[in-house]
Amino acid sequence: MxxxxxxxxxxxxxxxxxxxxxxxxxxxxxxxxxxxxxxxxxxxxxxxxxxxxENPQNTVDLLIETAGWDSAHMVTTHNGERTIKEALKKDFEIHRVNKKFVNSLAGKVNSNGMRITVKVIDRYRESVAGNGSGWLDVDASLESELFPSIPGDDPLGRVEGLSSDPKAMEDYIWSRDYIDVIRDFDVNYSPEEFLEIVDKLKxxxxxxxxxxxxxxxxxxxxxxxxxxxxxxxxxxxxxxxxxxxxxxxxxxxxxxxxxPTKSFVLPADKSTDIIMVGPGTGIAPFRAFMEQRIHDGGTGKNWLFFGDQSEKTEFYYKESIESWLDEGHLYEFTTAWSRDQKEKIYVQHRLKEHGARIWEWFERGAYFYICGDKTYMAKDVHRALIEIAMEHGGMSDADATHFIEKTMMREEKRYLRDVY
Ligand SMILES: Cc1cc2nc3c(=O)[nH]c(=O)nc-3n(C[C@H](O)[C@H](O)[C@H](O)COP(=O)(O)OP(=O)(O)OC[C@H]3O[C@@H](n4cnc5c(N)ncnc54)[C@H](O)[C@@H]3O)c2cc1C
Ligand SMILES: NC(=O)c1ccc[n+]([C@@H]2O[C@H](COP(=O)([O-])OP(=O)(O)OC[C@H]3O[C@@H](n4cnc5c(N)ncnc54)[C@H](OP(=O)(O)O)[C@@H]3O)[C@@H](O)[C@H]2O)c1
CATH class of the missing domain: 2.40.30.10 (Translation factors)
Structure with missing residues (x-):
């Protein structure tokens, strides 16, 4: 290859x-x-x-403008020498600010703090001249005007607050890119300083x-x-x-x-039955599996569990699925449309409903595949499998867990996952 x-x-x-x-x-x-x-x-x-x-051109242009750089300024990156404009487009992740950049503000706001204080004093003088109100009130209101999105003390105090509180840091960086942060703190970085800190594009x-x-x-x-x-x-x-x-x-x-994958593969024996669970984009590898099983022939049965928010709007690959069913390539197709009724119906609920037959398939050596969301769906499906083994295999919780996690997954390698 x-x-x-x-x-x-x-x-x-x-x-x-x-x-x-x-x-x-x-x-x-x-x-x-x-x-x-x-x-x-x-x-x-x-x-x-x-x-x-690559990064969107409008984000690159706005970052250059916000930071006050010359777009033709030459820099050296891991991909060679190029203009800062090109480097920001192709070599670095600029769409989400990283923690390192927020931490680095501590060394920047010190000196810029002076500039901001001067701005505050100037605005205070203007407003005092206008309405004669007290220093403390005006200071507080001006500060929130200058830093509308982060409440708190002086800029350095704010940076230290973020750096010492992981939750506050996560909340702050979650919704911001470098443009937001440079504006928030009114800081200056040279292109070289900036590129030292940002992540390479992955x-x-x-x-x-x-x-x-x-x-x-x-x-x-x-x-x-x-x-x-x-x-x-x-x-x-x-x-x-x-x-x-x-x-x-x-x-x-x-x-x-x-x-390439070594593990998420079809059974070598084409007469082996397979159960595929792929809600949302998790359907991707199973469209491929179906096409391959049809191309290869063989007598193994295919059972697909699919779901997403609504049958009307998320029935991806409907025509292909219906023709696989009509032609007998897909033995069974079970859906879980989560938002087509009041209560949520997810693939693991359908697995449990069909628990007795799933257990029969397992006993006959069927492979079980799962693809899609790792954080919630894959964990819930995993638990549903353990409960199926308990209910239909007559096992204790510990034995069922051992069967699903050790026997099927590690020893027999017929419980396979592609989750992200
Ligand atoms: C082995 C593997 C297979 C995969 N297969 C597929 C697949 O078939 N189809 C598929 O679509 N994806 C798949 N993915 C996921 C894919 O790799 C990317 O992670 C995904 O497409 C997002 O990439 P992105 O660059 O567009 O988003 P990124 O720039 O990486 O941003 C994603 C991040 O945005 C953040 N985010 C999400 N919503 C918000 C919000 N409202 N506000 C702020 N931040 C938010 C989240 O933190 C999320 O992690 C797979 C991943 C792996 C590891
Ligand atoms: N890294 C990224 O930024 C990125 C990009 C694309 C996808 N993803 C992730 O990849 C995964 C797939 O995304 P997707 O849009 O294809 O599908 P999805 O968000 O996983 O949704 C597919 C179906 O799964 C349901 N669902 C929600 N929670 C569930 C649970 N605990 N158990 C079982 N089903 C559950 C959803 O229902 P409801 O929505 O009605 O609850 C929906 O019907 C998600 O985790 C998604 O966040 C990440």
């Missing part, structure tokens, strides 16, 4: 990038297709694609949603676009917004590489 990597990515083009959600959806999930062209890149189902992105991984046998020369993804708005500006995830908004279909070069 060709030697492309995160450091030496293949420059691919996106050939399709369309929204999978129906009208009125609260989500933006896209099907994105990359052309592998003459790369000689190959992949198997279960692998992930690494994608390198690639993002995406579970591949296609079988290479079914789509030779292409690799397809199911991507949830991250968008949000804070402090009066729309913003979002670096890579997802890049693919959705910045990349021009069939035009922009996008760096990609393969991230």
């Amino acid at each position: 060709a030697n492309w990597s995160a450091k030496n990515p293949y420059m691919s083009k996106i050939t399709e990038c369309y929204v999978l959600n129906g009208e009125g959806s609260k989500k933006e999930t896209r099907h994105i297709v990359f052309d592998l062209g003459d790369s000689e890149l190959d992949y198997k189902v279960g692998d992930a694609l690494g994608v390198l992105s 690639p993002r991984l995406y579970s591949i949603a296609s079988s290479h046998d079914a789509h030779p020369g292409f690799v397809e993804l199911t991507v949830g676009i991250v968008r949000y708005s804070h402090h009066g500006r729309d913003r979002g995830g670096l890579c997802t917004v890049y693919m959705a908004d910045e990349v021009e279909v069939n035009k922009t070069d996008v760096g990609v590489f393969m991230s």
Whole structure:
């Protein structure tokens, strides 16, 4: 296989990038297709694609303007010599401020504190001249005017407060980028000082949603676009917004590489039954698995659990799923639409409802796959499996946990996860 990597990515083009959600959806999930062209890149189902992105031009321009830099100023980065404008676009993560930068403010606000105090005194003089009100009142109101988004003492005190309180730091950086912080603290950094502190731009991984046998020369993804708005500006995830908004279909070069899996693979024996649980974007590898199982033939049954907010707006790949069902490739399809009724219905509730049959499948050697949200969904599904083993396998909690976590997961390697 060709030697492309995160450091030496293949420059691919996106050939399709369309929204999978129906009208009125609260989500933006896209099907994105990359052309592998003459790369000689190959992949198997279960692998992930690494994608390198760039920062939005308007964020780069606003940062340069806010920091007061010359956009043609030359800097040296890990990728060589280039203008600060180019470096901010391609080499560094500038869409979210890091803790190191907030901590570094301590060495900056000291000297700038003087400048701010002078500004406060000037404004005090103006306001006293205007209305003759007392010093303390005016000082407090001016301070909150100068630092509208962070309550508290002087700038240095504020930085120290953030640096010594992990929760306050997380809350502060969660919604801010460097533009917000430079404005908040009115600080000056040279381009070189700034680049010493910011993080290098990292690639993002995406579970591949296609079988290479079914789509030779292409690799397809199911991507949830991250968008949000804070402090009066729309913003979002670096890579997802890049693919959705910045990349021009069939035009922009996008760096990609393969991230192969050793463990998240189909059973070698094609007569083995599989259960796949993939709500939301978690469906991605299972579209690939279905395409591969159809291509390979074999007698193993396929059971897919899928869900998202609403059947009307989030039934991704509906036509394919219906045709797999019609043609008998998909033995069973179980859905969990979480917001189509008053109470939440999640995939783990459906697993429990079908617990007796799931247990039968496990006893016959079925593989169990899960993909999607790691923080909540994967943990709840894991617990549901233990409860199924208790209820239908007649095991104690400890034995059921041992069976799911040790026997199925580690020894037999037939409980496999791709969670993020
Ligand atoms: C093995 C693997 C497979 C994956 N497969 C897929 C896949 O198939 N499909 C898919 O969509 N993703 C997948 N991901 C996730 C993907 O890699 C990225 O993490 C995701 O797309 C976000 O990247 P981003 O650059 O757009 O966002 P980033 O710039 O990395 O920002 C994401 C961060 O934004 C923050 N955030 C979210 N909402 C808000 C808010 N309202 N306010 C402030 N901050 C907020 C969160 O902290 C979140 O961590 C996978 C990850 C791994 C590790
Ligand atoms: N790093 C990133 O920024 C990024 C980007 C994209 C996706 N993601 C993450 O990747 C995961 C997949 O996102 P997605 O939009 O595809 O789907 P998702 O947010 O995981 O939602 C898919 C379905 O899972 C449901 N759900 C919520 N909590 C659950 C739980 N505890 N157990 C089972 N199901 C649960 C949701 O219901 P309700 O919504 O109705 O509760 C929805 O019906 C999420 O964790 C998401 O945050 C992260």
